[in-house]
Amino acid sequence: MITLYDLAGAEDDRRFSPYCWRAKMALKHKGLEFETVPWRFTEKDAIAFSGSKTVPVIRDGSTVVADSWNIAVYLDQAYPSRPGLMDGAAMVALTDFFQQWTIRSPQLALFKVILLDIFERIHEKDKAYFRESREKRFGMRLEEWAGDPKQALAAFRGALEPVRPVLVQNRFVSGHGPGYADYVLLGMFQWARCVSPTRLLEPDDPVYAWRERVLDLFDGYARAAKGYPVWA
Amino acid sequence: MITLYDLAGAEDDRRFSPYCWRAKMALKHKGLEFETVPWRFTEKDAIAFSGSKTVPVIRDGSTVVADSWNIAVYLDQAYPSRPGLMDGAAMVALTDFFQQWTIRSPQLALFKVILLDIFERIHEKDKAYFRESREKRFGMRLEEWAGDPKQALAAFRGALEPVRPVLVQNRFVSGHGPGYADYVLLGMFQWARCVSPTRLLEPDDPVYAWRERVLDLFDGYARAAKGYPVWA
Numbered sequence: 001m002i003t004l005y006d007l008a009g010a011e012d013d014r015r016f017s018p019y020c021w022r023a024k025m026a027l028k029h030k031g032l033e034f035e036t037v038p039w040r041f042t043e044k045d046a047i048a049f050s051g052s053k054t055v056p057v058i059r060d061g062s063t064v065v066a067d068s069w070n071i072a073v074y075l076d077q078a079y080p081s082r083p084g085l086m087d088g089a090a091m092v093a094l095t096d097f098f099q100q101w102t103i104r105s106p107q108l109a110l111f112k113v114i115l116l117d118i119f120e121r122i123h124e125k126d127k128a129y130f131r132e133s134r135e136k137r138f139g140m141r142l143e144e145w146a147g148d149p150k151q152a153l154a155a156f157r158g159a160l161e162p163v164r165p166v167l168v169q170n171r172f173v174s175g176h177g178p179g180y181a182d183y184v185l186l187g188m189f190q191w192a193r194c195v196s197p198t199r200l201l202e203p204d205d206p207v208y209a210w211r212e213r214v215l216d217l218f219d220g221y222a223r224a225a226k227g228y229p230v231w232a
Numbered sequence: 233m234i235t236l237y238d239l240a241g242a243e244d245d246r247r248f249s250p251y252c253w254r255a256k257m258a259l260k261h262k263g264l265e266f267e268t269v270p271w272r273f274t275e276k277d278a279i280a281f282s283g284s285k286t287v288p289v290i291r292d293g294s295t296v297v298a299d300s301w302n303i304a305v306y307l308d309q310a311y312p313s314r315p316g317l318m319d320g321a322a323m324v325a326l327t328d329f330f331q332q333w334t335i336r337s338p339q340l341a342l343f344k345v346i347l348l349d350i351f352e353r354i355h356e357k358d359k360a361y362f363r364e365s366r367e368k369r370f371g372m373r374l375e376e377w378a379g380d381p382k383q384a385l386a387a388f389r390g391a392l393e394p395v396r397p398v399l400v401q402n403r404f405v406s407g408h409g410p411g412y413a414d415y416v417l418l419g420m421f422q423w424a425r426c427v428s429p430t431r432l433l434e435p436d437d438p439v440y441a442w443r444e445r446v447l448d449l450f451d452g453y454a455r456a457a458k459g460y461p462v463w464a
Contacts, residue, residue: 093404093407
């Protein structure tokens with residue numbers, strides 16, 4: 001049984017980290033049993049054994065792996081006979097590009113949309129840490145960085161442009177079936193859905209139909225997460 | 233022998249289309265013999281047989297294929313025993329994402345950097361067509377859209393951010409060896425190098441070292457193209 005340290009909000013069952021969602025979907029894809037341990041931003045001691053200050057962290061027997069990308073690569077290496085997240089060096093490199101883009105483009109744009117929702121949902125003991133660390137990164141107050149919600153939403157939708165033609169041609173970012181790139185993008189949407197009522201996509205958006213397909217995987221595992229519903 | 237209609241400037245041997253470069257590198261990758269026919273923007277009649285108004289267009293026996301992406305997909309399907317540009321549906325989808333991103337992000341940013349160099353280099357008979365069609369697209373004069381060269385160059389370098397960590401970890405965008413994604417990115421750089429003396433990359437940029445590797449492929453085929461040198 002694999003243990004996953006999973007970021008939680010004030011309520012234990014609201015698990016909103018996009019990176020932990022990547023790890024959970026990757027574990028599901030591999031068909032591996034796992035249990036999650038709720039973790040808060042300020043509980044650095046609880047994961048000190050991993051050498052990391054952030055989650056996801058997994059413990060698999062005597063092996064400890066931190067960082068969502070490292071976890072994906074580890075799972076494919078440690079369990080080669082199970083379905084691959086990324087089959088071969090070309091898919092690893094192209095998927096890495098996809099996640100580098102996701103972090104810098106739509107996920108950053110989405111952060112502006114949901115930042116204040118996240119702040120509201122996190123544990124009281126995490127609030128000072130969250131405000132201080134993020135305001136240092138942004139160089140301004142949270143409220144100021146978030147800016148105008150309508151503009152932020154429009155920027156997020158615009159940032160998704162390059163993925164739309166791909167999802168018109170393919171059922172998944174990874175082609176015929178889901179792969180790690182799909183979990184990268186889904187992680188971003190779960191991050192929002194767990195904390196924010198904002199309707200991110202119009203139903204006629206090809207990304208909307210793709211999201212439905214990924215939410216249906218593994219008996220609706222991601223859809224069942226505590227969060228706001230996906231609006232029709 | 234495959235025939236490729238290849239965009240040319242005022243001089244026949246300055247072949248600057250990023251999409252034609254994709255096709256040429258794809259043909260080289262497959263190890264297929266081909267000859268190029270110089271073509272100008274206004275020579276619509278010469279490629280009317282293809283149903284397309286733009287190049288690249290290839291004729292392979294009785295088969296005609298227009299559009300760089302279609303050509304790549306065709307070559308892998310028609311010549312499956314030769315080295316693959318994209319092996320499998322996952323790589324096709326992820327590479328399609330890569331090219332959708334390239335077009336919208338770094339290539340669009342680079343267009344501002346080299347637009348006036350392109351205009352200077354194209355055939356006299358193409359100038360009115362080029363100015364009119366592009367000014368219609370931009371909604372302003374070419375000179376106005378190009379804007380400040382220093383700003384445009386900084387924006388281009390910034391747009392390459394997501395590919396840098398991938399090229400630190402991998403020799404090619406497609407992993408251990410070059411694939412179609414590499415030719416997409418190289419096509420963009422060749423577009424610039426054929427018409428513009430602007431130094432696009434600093435030598436310590438991981439993209440610079442990658443470009444050297446791709447320029448070395450196929451006995452330095454792309455490096456030998458008529459254009460400005462790659463500065464050390």
